[in-house]
Amino acid sequence: MAPASVRDLGAEWPAKRDPMRRTGSLPLFSSIVIMTLQAAFPNLSIAAAPRAVEYKLDNGMQVVVIPDHRAPVVQHMVWYKVGSSDEPRGTSGIAHFLEHLMFKGTDKIGPGQFSKIIARNGGQDNAFTSNDSTAYHQAMAKDRLPLIMEMEADRMANLKLLEKDVENERNVILEERRSRVENDPGSQLDEQMRATLYQNHPYGIPVIGWFHEMAKLSRDDAFAFYHRYYAPNNAILVVAGDVEPEDVLRLAKETYGKIAANPATLRAPRPSEPPAVAPKRVNMVDERAGQATLVRHYIGPAYPKAAPREAEALDLMMKVLGGGSTSRLYKSLVVDQKIASSAEAGYSGEALDTGRIAFYGVAADGVKLADLEAAMDKVIGEMVTNGVTPRELESARNQFIASYVYESDGIGALARRYGWGLVNGQTIADVEDWPNRLKQVTADDIKMVAAKYLNIKGSVTGWLEPAAPAAVKTAKKS
Amino acid sequence: MISRIATILAVSLGLQFSTGIAHAMKIQSVTSPGGIKAWLVEEHALPLLTMQYGFMGGSSQDPASKPGVANFITAMLDEGAGDIQSADFQEQMETLAAKMRHEAGRDSLTGTFQTLTANREKAGDLLALALSKPRFDADAMDRVRGQILANISFASKEPDKVAEESWFETAFPNHPYGRPVDGTLASVGAMASADLRAYRDRVFGRDNLKVAVVGDIDAATLGAFLDKVFGGLPARAELLPVPQIEPQGGPSVHTVEMDIPQSVAHFGHIGMARKDPDFIAAYILNYIIGGGGFASRLMDEVREKRGLAYSVYSYILPLQRSSVYLGGVATKTDAMAKSLEVIRSQLEQVSKDGPRAEELADAKTYLTGSYALNFTSSGAISGQLLGLQMQDLPIDYVDTRNAKVDSVTLDDIKRVARKLLQPGKLIVTVVGKGGDKTPQN
Numbered sequence: 072m073a074p075a076s077v078r079d080l081g082a083e084w085p086a087k088r089d090p091m092r093r094t095g096s097l098p099l100f101s102s103i104v105i106m107t108l109q110a111a112f113p114n115l116s117i118a119a120a121p122r123a124v125e126y127k128l129d130n131g132m133q134v135v136v137i138p139d140h141r142a143p144v145v146q147h148m149v150w151y152k153v154g155s156s157d158e159p160r161g162t163s164g165i166a167h168f169l170e171h172l173m174f175k176g177t178d179k180i181g182p183g184q185f186s187k188i189i190a191r192n193g194g195q196d197n198a199f200t201s202n203d204s205t206a207y208h209q210a211m212a213k214d215r216l217p218l219i220m221e222m223e224a225d226r227m228a229n230l231k232l233l234e235k236d237v238e239n240e241r242n243v244i245l246e247e248r249r250s251r252v253e254n255d256p257g258s259q260l261d262e263q264m265r266a267t268l269y270q271n272h273p274y275g276i277p278v279i280g281w282f283h284e285m286a287k288l289s290r291d292d293a294f295a296f297y298h299r300y301y302a303p304n305n306a307i308l309v310v311a312g313d314v315e316p317e318d319v320l321r322l323a324k325e326t327y328g329k330i331a332a333n334p335a336t337l338r339a340p341r342p343s344e345p346p347a348v349a350p351k352r353v354n355m356v357d358e359r360a361g362q363a364t365l366v367r368h369y370i371g372p373a374y375p376k377a378a379p380r381e382a383e384a385l386d387l388m389m390k391v392l393g394g395g396s397t398s399r400l401y402k403s404l405v406v407d408q409k410i411a412s413s414a415e416a417g418y419s420g421e422a423l424d425t426g427r428i429a430f431y432g433v434a435a436d437g438v439k440l441a442d443l444e445a446a447m448d449k450v451i452g453e454m455v456t457n458g459v460t461p462r463e464l465e466s467a468r469n470q471f472i473a474s475y476v477y478e479s480d481g482i483g484a485l486a487r488r489y490g491w492g493l494v495n496g497q498t499i500a501d502v503e504d505w506p507n508r509l510k511q512v513t514a515d516d517i518k519m520v521a522a523k524y525l526n527i528k529g530s531v532t533g534w535l536e537p538a539a540p541a542a543v544k545t546a547k548k549s
Numbered sequence: 550m551i552s553r554i555a556t557i558l559a560v561s562l563g564l565q566f567s568t569g570i571a572h573a574m575k576i577q578s579v580t581s582p583g584g585i586k587a588w589l590v591e592e593h594a595l596p597l598l599t600m601q602y603g604f605m606g607g608s609s610q611d612p613a614s615k616p617g618v619a620n621f622i623t624a625m626l627d628e629g630a631g632d633i634q635s636a637d638f639q640e641q642m643e644t645l646a647a648k649m650r651h652e653a654g655r656d657s658l659t660g661t662f663q664t665l666t667a668n669r670e671k672a673g674d675l676l677a678l679a680l681s682k683p684r685f686d687a688d689a690m691d692r693v694r695g696q697i698l699a700n701i702s703f704a705s706k707e708p709d710k711v712a713e714e715s716w717f718e719t720a721f722p723n724h725p726y727g728r729p730v731d732g733t734l735a736s737v738g739a740m741a742s743a744d745l746r747a748y749r750d751r752v753f754g755r756d757n758l759k760v761a762v763v764g765d766i767d768a769a770t771l772g773a774f775l776d777k778v779f780g781g782l783p784a785r786a787e788l789l790p791v792p793q794i795e796p797q798g799g800p801s802v803h804t805v806e807m808d809i810p811q812s813v814a815h816f817g818h819i820g821m822a823r824k825d826p827d828f829i830a831a832y833i834l835n836y837i838i839g840g841g842g843f844a845s846r847l848m849d850e851v852r853e854k855r856g857l858a859y860s861v862y863s864y865i866l867p868l869q870r871s872s873v874y875l876g877g878v879a880t881k882t883d884a885m886a887k888s889l890e891v892i893r894s895q896l897e898q899v900s901k902d903g904p905r906a907e908e909l910a911d912a913k914t915y916l917t918g919s920y921a922l923n924f925t926s927s928g929a930i931s932g933q934l935l936g937l938q939m940q941d942l943p944i945d946y947v948d949t950r951n952a953k954v955d956s957v958t959l960d961d962i963k964r965v966a967r968k969l970l971q972p973g974k975l976i977v978t979v980v981g982k983g984g985d986k987t988p989q990n
Binding site: 141142143144174183186187190191192193194195210211212215238239240241242243244245246247249250253254255256358359360361362395396397402405406409412413433435436466469470472473476477479480481482483484 | 592594595596597627635636639640643644646647648663665691692695696698699702703704705706707708807808809810811813841842843844849852853854855856857858859860879880881911914915917918919920921922924925926927928929
């Protein structure tokens, strides 16, 4: 992300380039990062994963505290159990738009003052939206925790929006969409592939929204969404860092605890997918494509809804297939056959309804995507037929373990680990026991999930091919 | 290996947290028996070690005719060393659950190494081999070449990258800072193992090395570890001279045509050297103008008040042989002229009147209060400690820095605003459809 020049700065004064705040996270693969954290040798995980403490306020708000006393700072997050897939039809992008508007103020906090007050207190704040959840978070010195809890609780119930601020912010999200999607053919391909893969479930609609619908989002749309979903009984507080659980509970009672529950806040189940009948394809030609690229997505299970050991088996299988330069895919396509310049794959199940299995390859110079796809299918087919070797399975487990320990080193990562799990319906025990469940996965489990989920009918294949500028211009006129 | 997973697979949130200055973070200066120096923070709570190290030089040490050598090397260091070939090397690293990653910038080539305590010595052996006896096998070279060429080809279509590259090319003609860090299709296409070897022999010298270590290790053990990892390197580096340079030729506007709905601009002029006594005042000033996210004027004027852009920012980039004050904005094609006008007028106003007293006060409370957030994880701490050494700052800097920020007065910052900001000399590069009447120089 950061260009090389920023690295030149070294440490002091990290030059903040693009603030990237209030981003519409495009989910599923954001969580491949998260999932990578969640595996470990049991002996190491005990050292690495502080046990979280959990409470429930009288109004139904969940409170999770993860003490870590190494530095005098805290990470504070509020997760709402609502995301873009809960939007009323025709108002795509409203979940993310509301996330932006949440920074506009309340009776107590003037327009645009929220982030400024956090900054004046030496804090950093941001927020993100996914298909299934929306989160607001701040990092700051631990003595400012009461302030931030008061401010976050205030905007949970007392949001105030001026028409002028809504107008401006709508232009901002349209610019954000242009940056993230319209200016990036890879991102456009991803959007098209989702829209094709999901025939009935709203995961086919982009988190940031379709441009033409975003352009019409109103203050009323935002408030309707806010009043329905932003309530303590639909939220989870996660605090990690140099705090004592009882202190956080006391502060939570004094702030979030004063807000009334909203019994009408429960979200409706989303429409589910019909049985997959035929494989789907998206072929894009774009002069800005750089190098010919192949992407394949399959619908997999969501972690909280998967059958026992299924999701864990998928993590391990996909690590063997596509996790890094020792993976089967890389060895076969890049090292041995030299038909791809890069190739990788992964599974991401941090979602409410379904997860995603993804494969990715960049064609080597002069190689046709059809040939690359055939070679990739051969590697996938072999997994379905023969599964993994004991050595591969062990190595994949060890890699997860190391990542887990490394990532336990920061309170931001810790807070996210618990937040992602809980907001999608897992329990703290589910989150903390994950390394042990990984250990129980057998080679047979992997064969089973390979056969079940690497089913071409439940997939979409995307091609992104560069075209000569002249050809594109001609195409545009027609 | 180099991966390009960014836009399609890994759409991550783009947010980083840091944790804070540890309760009593003690930075030790360690010198190994063999004379290698490092800064160390002991942290025994987790059984792991993070080491960051860097050789000064980076891409500015690439031969003029061969841009991209430093970057190429960074991708080759885990592709086999000593008697161990690429696949075997990577498998051994993986078995040990150790990580090594290298990166080239304009002024330095840096590495990050992480290992669990239990595997420290074995992983250290592999790192030592990688640095002192990289193989640079033809087969691995070709594979990495393909990846770098693909990256260059992708980057040549990414508006933000193109705008940045074009800015440096324009501001630093015929100078190493004006050449692309990743190299060009031609230079990378022709890169030979002899080029990499020559660079490594010249730049990877023990006298050109800075090391920062955080984690589960004491000073004595670290001493022996440093000798093992870096002891095999040449004693002295032989760096090419890099001339001092200021950004050339402002004011100017350069447009790169690209058929995209949103244009991207980078703008900048001379900045402030890290050694300049006014650097901290300039840094605070930048926070107020465009470095402070929603607390900054540019964000307020361009985004919050006018809805012109999602992203607008500025920063000071102190290079070893130059310094630049840079910024960027992305907005739909027909709003670019307007956005640049708003930015220019803000720079003019701050240059003339300076910031307001409360802006300075707010900037100070943020910068001092949030400093701890840069010292959270082992990775963050070691990154800070390496950066301080690369900027030749003293080991007590972490303790004195907040007082330095607090001591800047309104008069200081007004004086520095007049000196630093030169909106009449901005070099601007715009990538997009030239539909608007962007002036051409």
